[in-house]
Amino acid sequence: MQAYTKHESIAALMNRSNVDTDQIIPKQFLKKVERTGFGKQLFHDWRFNDDGSDNAEFELNKPAFKGAKILVAGDNFGCGSSREHAPWAIADYGFNTITSTSYADIFYNNCFKNSILPIIATKAQLASLMDEIAANEGVKFIVDLENQQLTTPAGNGFKFDVDPVRKDNLLKGLDDIGLTLQHTDLIDQYEAKHKQTYPWLWV
């Protein structure tokens, strides 16, 4: 996994709540057996017209948001299906940071497996960020995960909370499976006990 480093990037504004994973990556693109290349289909049904041209009305198609790495969105982002294709598409498109007041649980977990930092803001903090972007489209924010600090030119930044284990894994780009396999002895011990306690599961 790619390590997450401090960066200064354009913040794109998506002022919608309950953005679901069916919108992030519609189901017709879930048939692939690879995990790469989904960025082209991110927000497909909103982003493109029926003839395949860009929908000029869709916020992420604004020229000012081109190259954005930070997505600022409304409440309960990523609800619905567990599809990891959603964070794969978000990362492949170029985002590595999302800021919202809340996320659906599975989506939130999936972000950390894909070098995406989902920042949790208060309602007031999110509103200030949205106002700042709306007033100055193309504005760049600084995300410093090490110090858990978001900084903006107009001073709407804030310190954010993140689980220390997840933070460490993001900063180091650590693979969870490798970490868990360091505890194979503990898993073996648990399993030996499990076979005795729940013998019917091992018939």
Place this chain on the structure above:
Amino acid sequence: MKKTMYEKIWDSHLVAEVPGQAPLLYVDRHLMHEVTSPQAFEGLRLARRKVRNPHSILATMDHCVPTKDRDLPIADPIAKKQIETMADNCEENGLNLYDMKNPNNGVIHIVVPEHGFVHPGMVVVCGDSHTATHGAFGALAFGIGTSEVEHVMATQTLPQQKSKTMLIQIDGELSKYASAKDIALAITGKIGTAGGNGHVIEYAGSAITNLSMEGRMTLCNMAIEAGARAGLVAPDEKTYAYLKGREFAPSGENWDKALAYWKSLPSDAGATFDTVVTLNAADIEPQVTWGTSPEQVTGITSIVPAPEDFDDAIKQQACANALDYMGLTAHTKITDIPVDLIFIGSCTNGRIEDFRIAAEVTQGTKVADKVTAIAVPGSYHVKKQAEDEGLDKIFIDAGWEWRDPGCSMCLAMNGDELTVGQRSASTSNRNFEGRQGKGGRTHLVSPAMAAAAATAGHFVDIRNL
């Protein structure tokens, strides 16, 4: 200390709590389908890792499979490749797969209970948010991403953060034709799609214990629609009776041991929950969603709301967007909304009980002019059972299509889909924009309500039939 059922299952599955790392939870059962697993197998192969416990896995093909003309090759080459990849991955790793030709094939969350593969007290995962279904057995069952699918295959564990607990207490008698689906929709309407975020729900009360196992599965299935990681119902005599004699259920001496364990699982009297929500079953009318989120729902005797009916600015905007997408005018009576297509099926409502109630409503009727109605059993076993009971004839005589099992129009990956502007009454679980096809308009309802709408051509209050 008094413990909730969730805390008991959590404690008994804790493998390790290493400082500076997330707690490691043991996984008893791992369910799989073709859409969210191929990249996990690829990851294993690249890292030269093996599946730790192949016997813990049960796999099926459901999302992309056609529900008619199954003898023909799959027309969509990308879907075909995904199906073939699933078969290859299962063979390579020695996994139990119910492929499209297998008489046990069907939607994963329908098939797994049919074979008694999930028991009370287990930790169960699947790369699918509707894994919550299996909480009906008192198992901690939740959806995971594909990276986690790979993690579980390699280690039989998952690093997890402990959830908060929510008790949803529902007492009283449901009115005739109000069902588990209506309870699930009413809950989502009450607490919202983010209401359960960070929580595991336990459903309790007389209205819950009165539900059949099928009803409990429908209810827990939609825990995710209220934002919860999982839903749980305490195991009881109905649970044990359902499991007894099924293929993967314990037998002989092991049955007695398992039963003793299962009886220790329900939450202790006086255990505390982080959040408590109460509903009165008698107040729950048959529900119909009017918008593009499962929380945008109301009773059949109600009207479509207007943006100004909401206090919250975000909800006002969401209502305006939904009315625009759904092509609805505010304050239209729900019973005046016409429908074009009826879908009965999915992991929410694709069980035998769902087809029985729909057939009861359908018997002796005809599908309304210009309405298409399709019944998609959740598995070949459900299909056969329904046919043995003559239900298929009731549907076919009324003008319905009687299909082979699969996820079908719930998420429209297999070619069964709405066209732009088409409006469905659907027994599935999500009414998101485009979920059943780009531009399609979905109203979520129970099987009885869907069947009644098929005959009338619009929504009707089945209590008046």
